[in-house]
Amino acid sequence: MSTKASRAAARLMISPSVILLLGWMLIPLGMTLYFSVLRYNLLMPGDNPFVGFENYSYFLTDPGFTAAIWNTLALVLGVLVITIVGGILLALLLDQPMWGQGIVRILVIAPFFVMPTVSALVWKNMFLNPVNGLFAHLFKALGLTPYDFLAQAPLASIIGIVAWQWLPFATLILLTALQSLDSEQLEAAEMDGASPLSRFRFIMLPHLARAITVVILIQTIFLLSVFAEILVTTNGGPGYASTNLTYLIYVQSLLQYDVGMGSAGGVVAIILANIVAIFLMRMIGKNLET
Amino acid sequence: MGQITLSQVTKRFGDVEVIPPLDLQIDDGEFVVFVGPSGCGKSTLLRLIAGLEDVTSGEIRIDGTEATDLPPARRRLAMVFQSYALYPHMSVRKNIAFPMKMAKVPEDEQNRRIEAAAKALNLGDYLDRKPGQLSGGQRQRVAIGRAIVREPAAFLFDEPLSNLDAALRVGMRLEISELHERLATTMIYVTHDQVEAMTMADKIVVLRAGHIEQVGSPLELYRAPRNLFVAGFIGSPRMNFIEGAEAGAHGAHTIGIRPEHIEVSDGPGRWQGRIAVSEHLGSDTFFHVHDTGLADVITVRASGEVGLRHGDTVALTPRADQIHRFGADGLRL
Ligand SMILES: Nc1ncnc2c1ncn2[C@@H]1O[C@H](COP(=O)(O)OP(=O)(O)OP(=O)(O)O)[C@@H](O)[C@H]1O
Ligand SMILES: [Mg+2]
Numbered sequence: 001m002s003t004k005a006s007r008a009a010a011r012l013m014i015s016p017s018v019i020l021l022l023g024w025m026l027i028p029l030g031m032t033l034y035f036s037v038l039r040y041n042l043l044m045p046g047d048n049p050f051v052g053f054e055n056y057s058y059f060l061t062d063p064g065f066t067a068a069i070w071n072t073l074a075l076v077l078g079v080l081v082i083t084i085v086g087g088i089l090l091a092l093l094l095d096q097p098m099w100g101q102g103i104v105r106i107l108v109i110a111p112f113f114v115m116p117t118v119s120a121l122v123w124k125n126m127f128l129n130p131v132n133g134l135f136a137h138l139f140k141a142l143g144l145t146p147y148d149f150l151a152q153a154p155l156a157s158i159i160g161i162v163a164w165q166w167l168p169f170a171t172l173i174l175l176t177a178l179q180s181l182d183s184e185q186l187e188a189a190e191m192d193g194a195s196p197l198s199r200f201r202f203i204m205l206p207h208l209a210r211a212i213t214v215v216i217l218i219q220t221i222f223l224l225s226v227f228a229e230i231l232v233t234t235n236g237g238p239g240y241a242s243t244n245l246t247y248l249i250y251v252q253s254l255l256q257y258d259v260g261m262g263s264a265g266g267v268v269a270i271i272l273a274n275i276v277a278i279f280l281m282r283m284i285g286k287n288l289e290t
Numbered sequence: 291m292g293q294i295t296l297s298q299v300t301k302r303f304g305d306v307e308v309i310p311p312l313d314l315q316i317d318d319g320e321f322v323v324f325v326g327p328s329g330c331g332k333s334t335l336l337r338l339i340a341g342l343e344d345v346t347s348g349e350i351r352i353d354g355t356e357a358t359d360l361p362p363a364r365r366r367l368a369m370v371f372q373s374y375a376l377y378p379h380m381s382v383r384k385n386i387a388f389p390m391k392m393a394k395v396p397e398d399e400q401n402r403r404i405e406a407a408a409k410a411l412n413l414g415d416y417l418d419r420k421p422g423q424l425s426g427g428q429r430q431r432v433a434i435g436r437a438i439v440r441e442p443a444a445f446l447f448d449e450p451l452s453n454l455d456a457a458l459r460v461g462m463r464l465e466i467s468e469l470h471e472r473l474a475t476t477m478i479y480v481t482h483d484q485v486e487a488m489t490m491a492d493k494i495v496v497l498r499a500g501h502i503e504q505v506g507s508p509l510e511l512y513r514a515p516r517n518l519f520v521a522g523f524i525g526s527p528r529m530n531f532i533e534g535a536e537a538g539a540h541g542a543h544t545i546g547i548r549p550e551h552i553e554v555s556d557g558p559g560r561w562q563g564r565i566a567v568s569e570h571l572g573s574d575t576f577f578h579v580h581d582t583g584l585a586d587v588i589t590v591r592a593s594g595e596v597g598l599r600h601g602d603t604v605a606l607t608p609r610a611d612q613i614h615r616f617g618a619d620g621l622r623l
Contacts, residue, residue, distance in 0.1 A: 187342050188375035192389035192440070193363035202388070206379040 029270075036263035043257045055264035059252065067240040068248040069272070071155055075244055076223040076276075078159035079166060080216060086163070087170030087215065088208065091178050092200075094171070105175075112168040116228040123161045124150065124233045154234045154242035161229050166222075170215045177211035178204065213287040217280060224273050245269050291353055292443040292476030293318045294339060299348030301334055301500075308334050309500040311348065316444075316478065316493075321470050323487040324480045325523065326497035332480045335497070336446050339478065340369050353443060363392075368437035369446040372453065374429045376421040382432050383417045389440045400439075407435040410469070427458045434469070444476035451486065463490060484524060488512070496520050518620040521546045527576060527591070529614070532584045542615035542623055549576065549591040551612035556598065559605025563588060568600060579604060 036055055040048040059065065094105055111119065127134050128149040136146035149157040181204060189199045227246045230236055236243035236251065243251070249269060253262020294316040301309040308331050316322050324332045337343045339350060341362035350358045357365050368389075376385050386407060390400045408414045411431040421429055430450060437445055447466070451459045467490050470477050481487055487494050488508045496503040496511065496519070504516045508524075515521035521529050529546045537545045553559070554577060563579035566587070575596050579588045590606060598604060615623040 182373065182375065184371045184373050184375040185377060187362075188369070188371060188436075189377075189388070190342070191340060191362045191367070191369050192436070193392040194388075195392075198392060202380075203377060206377075209379075 032263045032266050034263075035259050036267050038260050040260040040263075041256070041258045048260075051260070055260045056268070059261060059264045059268060062248070062252070064240040064243055064248050064251070068243050068245045071240070071242060072224065072244040072246075072272075074155060075159055075162065075226060076220055078156075079163045079223050080219060082159070082163035083166045083170040083219065084174075084212060084215060086167050087174045088212075090167070090171040091174040092204075094175055095178050108171055109168045111165055112172075114165070116165060117232050119165055120161055120229040120232040123157075123164070128157055128233075150234050151238060154238065158226075158229055158233060158242055161233070162223065162226055166219055170219070173211050173215050174208060177208050181207045209287045213284045216284060220276060220280060221273075224269075224276065245272065291318060293353050294444060294476065294478075295351040296339070297349050297351075299338060299350060300346045301331075301338060301343065302346045307500070309338070312500065312502060314495065314502065314505070316476060319474045319476055321467075321477045321479065321490060321492045322495060323491035323493070324478065324495050324497060325482060325484060325487045326503075327523075328482060330497045331500040332482075332497055333448055334500075336369075336448055336478060336480050340367055340446050341365050342369075366440075366443040367446055368440050368442035368444075369448070370430075370433045370437050370450045372449045374421070374433040376429055376432055376436075378421055381418050381420055382413060382424070382435075385421065385432055386413075386435045386439055389436060393440070403439040403441075404435075407438050410438070410472075411435050411465075426454050427462060430454065430462060431465075434466070438469075438473070442475070444478060447477065447479040449480055449482070451481070452483070459486075466490065484526060488524070494524075496523060514622065515546075515614065516622050518544060518546070518616050521614055521616070521622075527589045530585060530588050532588075534584070536584055537615075540613060540615055543618040544616040544620075546614040546616065547608045547612060549589040551609045552588070552590045553607040553609070554579075554590045554592050554596070554598070555605050555607070556602065557605055559607040561588075561606040561608075563604060563606060565598060565600055565602050565604060568598065570595070577604070579606065582606070 037050060037052060038048040039051045039054070090108060094101070094108065098104070114122075125133070130136050130146045130148040130151075133146075135149070139146045185203055185207075186199055189203050194202065225246050226244060227250065230242055230244065230247045231250075234242045236247045240248075245265070246269065249262055249265035252258060252265050294314075296312060296314040298311045298313060299309060300307065300311050312335075324335060326332055334343065338345055341357070341360060345358060348358070349356065352365055352367075377388065380388065383404060386404050387400050390403065395403075404417070408417055411434060413428075413431055413435055416424060416428060421432065424432065433450070450466075451462050454462060463486060466477075466479075470490075479486075479490060491508055493505060494508055494511055495505050498519055503523075504511060504520045506514075511520060511524045515524060515529075518531065522531070525548055527549050529548050530552075531544050531546050533544050537543060561582050561584060563582035565577050566580040567578040569576040569578075573594065575592045575594070575598075577590045577592065577598065579590055580586070582588050588606065592598075617623050
């Protein structure tokens with residue numbers, strides 16, 4: 001792809017998909033921006049007057065807003081830490097030659113195939129339920145009082161559930177990265193007198209840096225918009241204790257039929273996501289260069 | 291310091307015995323080369339010595355102390371891998387410093403040794419580059435540098451030059467030989483290139499299927515190969531083997547004669563043949579002679595330019611004192 005002719009041809013060939021994608025993104029974005037400056041509530045039909053930034057000021061001063069921001073960040077960070085640390089440990093374990101490797105790998109990957117709503121329901125009813133849940137039984141067996149996870153530590157419970165879903169993804173990416181490590185490098189380090197811990201620290205971890213970056217970037221995109229798990233388990237409560245930004249927008253717009261407010265929330269979420277993205281690329285983007 | 295003794299060492303991978311019981315003595319300061327065809331167990335033997343593989347049975351002693359169960363790091367051996375195995379995310383300086391960092395050598399001592407290695411190997415200009423930004427020959431030097439700074443009892447090389455082009459290979463060959471002269475440390479060098487083996491070695495170990503076929507200096511192996519395998523393996527181009535009546539006339543089952551020990555002329559001679567291919571190298575000319583009635587092809591070397599061409603009928607005369615005689619069991623008579 002280096003001659004002028006081939007570059008022109010390449011541009012021509014990719015233009016339909018680029019135009020389609022642009023339209024696909026720009027039209028909804030434009031409509032959201034437009035709605036966000038209207039007073040537009042489905043419960044109050046009539047004309048939808050232009051109100052400027054009124055919706056924004058309502059959304060940003062909403063009592064739940066600051067809580068939602070912090071919850072969103074805690075959720076993203078918590079899940080990232082758990083999945084990356086856990087993913088590295090699991091990948092190291094699965095990389096060892098062992099009996100039944102194939103089956104174990106499939107088992108580890110399985111949670112990824114379960115729908116978020118279903119896995120959240122399973123966690124809520126089978127594990128975390130304070131009366132019938134497995135944890136409740138475990139606590140009772142140990143002579144402790146059962147702990148009502150979803151009421152006492154709602155955000156931590158949701159972080160646990162989401163991390164459980166994303167752990168296989170991180171494990172899979174990190175495992176393939178680990179398998180691409182040249183075994184002669186490890187042997188050279190062994191000859192150089194590196195202990196297993198230093199081999200991990202100085203050889204494996206730098207090798208995994210790029211894969212870890214990929215995991216962080218991809219997961220952050222999805223974790224900023226966690227919704228189903230919250231809806232199914234805590235409904236954002238108690239209070240705003242487990243409301244993240246996505247859920248707040250849902251509460252503001254759909255539950256109150258307020259299109260204008262929801263759109264304003266959406267725009268705020270887009271801006272925040274971009275701030276996070278820029279921040280991430282600044283911090284770890286250099287790992288993706290060759 | 292750097293005496294290595296293997297006694298009755300064996301290695302199996304599952305049911306496959308890769309190294310049958312093997313004894314080998316490597317003296318301090320020797321340059322020992324393991325040669326043999328692909329898959330004969332050269333790398334395995336080297337890795338056994340390095341401690342990267344466990345021996346199935348037998349004993350390895352380094353400088354008189356039992357080392358069979360010592361981990362690689364405590365055998366005081368340094369290895370240079372075929373793929374160089376440099377750490378890609380570390381600069382050249384950090385690569386070289388790594389073994390010293392692991393051994394907790396003081397910082398200024400580290401720097402002193404790095405400077406010394408950089409000077410010896412001409413690494414000065416690219417100490418701060420990453421391995422990915424170096425050429426193959428430069429990477430090779432860095433790998434050697436990383437081995438030198440540990441001041442090991444012996445160096446182990448596994449086909450270190452096989453990824454380099456021909457010219458660079460000759461250069462690096464000389465550099466490694468010079469390094470050996472200067473450090474006088476034991477070196478064990480694996481190769482399947484017999485030119486490397488002949489030029490560098492104090493002692494060559496010829497392996498076949500894990501067996502040691504012969505151990506000796508390059509010239510010993512060249513002059514008195516113990517069997518047909520060694521005779522065919524050492525020397526380039528290969529020795530010619532002749533069986534049948536001609537061999538019987540010498541009281542042997544097979545006779546061997548090297549291409550450089552046959553006179554070629556267009557006059558009368560002992561054998562007759564027709565030139566099928568002639569390879570002109572300038573300094574030498576190799577003829578592949580057919581239709582001699584002795585073997586499918588007889589290879590002959592003549593010095594310089596000879597006015598003989600494809601299709602010419604030539605006379606071949608072997609030098610009587612250079613004929614190697616082998617019995618029916620393949621052993622030298
Ligand atoms: N990890 C292993 N598991 C099973 N068999 C092995 C293993 N490593 C080596 N082998 C076998 O041992 C034999 C010797 O291998 P080795 O690598 O020592 O050969 P080599 O002489 O170094 O060959 P080359 O010149 O091609 O490098 C081969 O037949 C190989 O298939
Ligand atoms: Mg090998």
